[in-house]
Amino acid sequence: xxxxxxxxxxxxxxxxxxxxxxxxxxxxxxxxxxxxxxxxxxxxxxxxxxxxxxxxxxxxxxxxxxxxxxxxxxxxxxxxxxxxxxxxxxxxxxxxxxxxxxxxxxxxxxxxxxxxxxxxxxxxxxxxxxxxxxxxxxxxxxxxxxxxxxxxxxxxxxxxxxxxxxxxxxxxxxxxxxxxxxxxxxxxxxxxxxxxxxxxxxxxxxxxxxxxxxxxxxxxxxxxxxxxxxxxxxxxxxxxxxxxxxxxxxxxxxxxxxxxxxxxxxxxxx
Amino acid sequence: xxxxxxxxxxxxxxxxxxxxxxxxxxxxxxxxxxxxxxxxxxxxxxxxxxxxxxxxxxxxxxxxxxxxxxxxxxxxxxxxxxxxxxxxxxxxxxxxxxxxxxxxxxxxxxxxxxxxxxxxxxxxxxxxxxxxxxxxxxxxxxxxxxxxxxxxxxxxxxxxxxxxxxxxxxxxxxxxxxxxxxxxxxxxxxxxxxxxxxxxxxx
Numbered sequence: 469x470x471x472x473x474x475x476x477x478x479x480x481x482x483x484x485x486x487x488x489x490x491x492x493x494x495x496x497x498x499x500x501x502x503x504x505x506x507x508x509x510x511x512x513x514x515x516x517x518x519x520x521x522x523x524x525x526x527x528x529x530x531x532x533x534x535x536x537x538x539x540x541x542x543x544x545x546x547x548x549x550x551x552x553x554x555x556x557x558x559x560x561x562x563x564x565x566x567x568x569x570x571x572x573x574x575x576x577x578x579x580x581x582x583x584x585x586x587x588x589x590x591x592x593x594x595x596x597x598x599x600x601x602x603x604x605x606x607x608x609x610x611x612x613x614x615x616x617x618x619x620x621x622x623x624x625x626x627x628x629x630x631x632x633x634x635x636x637x638x639x640x641x642x643x644x645x646x647x648x649x650x651x652x653x654x655x656x657x658x659x660x661x662x663x664x665x666x667x668x669x670x671x672x673x674x675x676x677x678x679x680x681x682x683x684x685x686x687x688x689x690x691x692x693x694x695x696x697x698x699x700x701x702x703x704x705x706x707x708x709x710x711x712x713x714x715x716x717x718x719x720x721x722x723x724x725x726x727x728x729x730x731x732x733x734x735x736x737x738x
Numbered sequence: 739x740x741x742x743x744x745x746x747x748x749x750x751x752x753x754x755x756x757x758x759x760x761x762x763x764x765x766x767x768x769x770x771x772x773x774x775x776x777x778x779x780x781x782x783x784x785x786x787x788x789x790x791x792x793x794x795x796x797x798x799x800x801x802x803x804x805x806x807x808x809x810x811x812x813x814x815x816x817x818x819x820x821x822x823x824x825x826x827x828x829x830x831x832x833x834x835x836x837x838x839x840x841x842x843x844x845x846x847x848x849x850x851x852x853x854x855x856x857x858x859x860x861x862x863x864x865x866x867x868x869x870x871x872x873x874x875x876x877x878x879x880x881x882x883x884x885x886x887x888x889x890x891x892x893x894x895x896x897x898x899x900x901x902x903x904x905x906x907x908x909x910x911x912x913x914x915x916x917x918x919x920x921x922x923x924x925x926x927x928x929x930x931x932x933x934x935x936x937x938x939x940x941x
Contacts, residue, residue: 475806482813486820493824497831 616645662716691720749883762852784885
């Protein structure tokens with residue numbers, strides 16, 4: 469027989485046999501995969517951000533379908549929509565997700581905050597924070613070197629004039645920036661209702677704060693007295709708003725001598 | 739018996755697959771970051787090497803019969819790939835714990851050059867060690883030794899890399915460059931085993 473033809477026949481034959489074997493075996497030996505896990509994974513955003521506390525979207529889907537968690541509301545980026553869809557598949561009650569956004573609790577940009585030195589080291593907040601607490605006179609302030617910007621998977625954070633600013637439209641509350649900020653200046657706040665926020669976490673005494681930054685909280689307690697709902701408390705010379713009690717009336721912001729308090733309105737219906 | 743021991747020592751120490759034959763470098767550099775993944779990967783490699791040898795050794799006889807030895811490479815790749823897939827399917831059904839332990843490594847090494855290398859070297863060995871009567875049993879031993887050598891190299895290198903993690907490496911050498919330098923030093927150290935088999939009078 470023609471040697472070329474023989475070679476073709478033998479190799480093709482082996483290929484066909486192997487292929488057929490694989491096809492038959494995969495039918496006979498098919499292990500029932502969890503269809504629910506596959507469906508849930510399709511619904512999840514696929515960002516693998518880890519906000520749910522599992523290893524990724526597939527990890528969360530597997531945990532849901534195997535019943536090791538029944539909370540469908542762990543996916544912050546997916547929000548209520550995803551939660552409801554998952555609950556539909558699993559036949560569970562949907563876990564409600566309060567839409568949140570990250571907020572940087574510092575207004576000390578280059579015009580407001582004084583600097584104590586010229587920092588020319590590695591452009592990382594974590595690094596700068598180890599060197600006398602960074603270049604800003606206020607050791608509690610945002611360093612503006614963008615560790616949170618690099619961490620954000622949704623490009624929701626920008627550095628504006630030396631301070632990180634989160635755009636609430638893009639933020640999906642995955643909490644990555646919250647964990648990465650060396651100054652612990654970022655927290656999640658509810659998006660749906662208006663509320664006041666003290667955009668300063670300076671615990672120095674008032675006079676010192678004044679020297680460090682124009683918009684720092686000087687601990688004058690004016691807002692504490694102005695608040696009709698007792699939503700504001702003092703924490704070591706810095707006012708803190710209790711989000712659950714705040715009605716967003718704005719009385720505190722009006723009285724603030726430095727303008728550290730801002731009234732936040734993220735959505736139009738708030 | 740002597741020849742079996744000689745094959746084992748050659749495979750693991752004197753002509754280590756990774757460190758002196760330079761086969762399977764990709765998983766060697768890729769999966770050696772942590773000790774447990776390194777061990778998982780090497781276990782899967784030993785398993786697939788034995789399996790591939792058992793399947794391709796008889797196949798080679800068929801190829802020789804039709805004078806088609808030049809098709810070795812393509813036929814072996816085809817058969818090994820199909821075989822590993824089949825084993826994966828069967829394992830998923832009947833031996834779930836083993837399937838989970840080997841995990842992603844099993845399909846990953848389907849087309850590993852070390853696996854293809856060992857089956858082709860086994861065929862070459864038939865003529866090279868003809869005076870020792872190199873047969874199927876020897877081929878299996880050689881594959882096991884190659885896999886064990888791979889495992890030894892992976893485990894040693896995982897240890898080296900865990901030290902590298904904390905070492906103060908100059909910036910331009912960080913990452914892959916220092917890893918490659920470390921790999922070559924480990925490889926050099928294995929040169930010390932040269933002549934061991936002959937020295938022990940096993941060959």
